[in-house]
Amino acid sequence: MxxxxxxxxxxxxxxxxxxxxxxxxxxxxxxxxxxxxxxxxxxxxxxxxxxxxxxxxxxxxxxxxxxxxxxxxxxxxxxxxxxxxxxxxxxxxxxxxxxxxxxxxxxxxxxxxxxxxxxxxxxxxxxxxxxxxNGQYDSFAVIFSVLKEKRNQITSSLVILMILMLASSIGIYYAEHEAQPRVFRNAFSGIWWSVSTLLTVGYGDIYPITTPGRIMAILTGFLGVGAVAIPTGILSAGFVEHYAKMKLMNNFARDEHIDLLTIHVTEGHCWNGLKIKDIGVPDHYLPAIVTRDGDSLIPVQDLTLKIGDTVVLAAEAYFSHTY
Known part of the structure; x- marks a missing residue:
């Protein structure tokens, strides 16, 4: 009990x-x-x-x-x-x-x-x-799915951004230290200026006054536009790919007269850790396919679902028509 x-x-x-x-x-x-x-x-x-x-x-x-x-x-x-x-x-x-x-x-x-x-x-x-x-519902599931799929590219872009930030911080130190020793005291004192310039927010509380420093600021500003655009482009492409896949699947289902449901197994989802034979599916639907880490798995009865899996349910009429 x-x-x-x-x-x-x-x-x-x-x-x-x-x-x-x-x-x-x-x-x-x-x-x-x-x-x-x-x-x-x-x-x-x-x-x-x-x-x-x-x-x-x-x-x-x-x-x-x-x-x-x-x-x-x-x-x-x-x-x-x-x-x-x-x-x-x-x-x-x-x-x-x-x-x-x-x-x-x-x-x-x-x-x-x-x-x-x-x-x-x-x-x-x-x-x-x-x-x-809303973490377990469709809107957030899409965001988390895209972030997971593009995590390697996003990590690489963030590493590039960190390298540019460190390089610009050291560069502005050498350009401005003699003119502003209290403002740019060491190699890391320009981090605040570097972040505000690379991210194009430009607070203006710390700024270069020498010609080499202003040249460095111009270069950093241009690099910042590109560096910030990289992860934005990656995420945008990820959303476009995701919705394109969904549209393709829906079009296929409509053309073949198939009703499909997509369930994302996330942390805390009631299906996490259950076998296919133990999950509760809506009436007249059966598991059609399970995707895991980019691979497509046959939903056999003893297959145990894990976090990150996506279960596609198809109308039972489709199976009776196909098999």
Missing amino acids: KKINKEQIFHVIQIGNKGDIASRTFDIFITVTILLNVAVMVLQTYEEFTPIFPILNVIAFVTILLFCVEYGLRIWTADLLYPEVSRRKAIIKFLLSFDGIIDLFTILPFFFLSGFVAFRFLRVIRIFHLFRI
């Missing part, structure tokens, strides 16, 4: 399980809790609301308490989230995951570190809970 209750709780607290009314209700409840918590954090920055600070503190305490309960439940059910590893490793894996770190940094400052400015700043991290509201 305990195992059944644990599984029921696990499925309820998983975000994006639209087919389960209890899970859907929990999603709405935790969304309201997150929004209340963020609203309190914002209102506490206004002196005009000082008279109602005691009420806001109570709301903050209650919402944090709810986060603690949710955090405890997620630790308790971690072995169901990561069934391929032992319970201890599953808990560690959750604690080190994005959701686990955000949950921890959300509740920790409230109870133990509220007296330190540096740790009070960590309260801002609770805003990242908002990602969990």
Whole structure:
């Protein structure tokens, strides 16, 4: 009985399980809790609301308490989230995951570190809970899918940007150090200027006054336009490719009179760790194909789904017509 209750709780607290009314209700409840918590954090920055600070503190305490309960439940059910590893490793894996770190940094400052400015700043991290509201749905799934597919290209472009930033910082030091020794004191003192110039924001608080320094600024500005455009172009191309694939699949399905559904298995999804034979699919639909790391897999009954998999469901009529 305990195992059944644990599984029921696990499925309820998983975000994006639209087919389960209890899970859907929990999603709405935790969304309201997150929004209340963020609203309190914002209102506490206004002196005009000082008279109602005691009420806001109570709301903050209650919402944090709810986060603690949710955090405890997620630790308790971690072995169901990561069934391929032992319970201890599953808990560690959750604690080190994005959701686990955000949950921890959300509740920790409230109870133990509220007296330190540096740790009070960590309260801002609770805003990242908002990602969990839509993180399992189509709009965010598309973004995460594109970022994952283009992660190598994006990483390369960021490395190029870091190299340009370091080179321009050293260059502006040699060009401006003698003229502005207090502003450009060492090779790394130009980092702020380098970032503002490469990213074309140009705050103007630090600027070159010598001719070599201004030439360096011109070159850095031109390089910055190209460096910033690289990851933008990569992401744009990724979105175009993704939607082109979706359009091609939909056109194929329409021409062949096939109804298709695409399910992305992400961290926290109720299908993660389940076998094909154990997943619940809509009526009159069957798994048609599973894509994993760019490979297409046949959805055999014993195939275990993992984070990052994409399951394509086709109408049952298509299978009866084909086979």
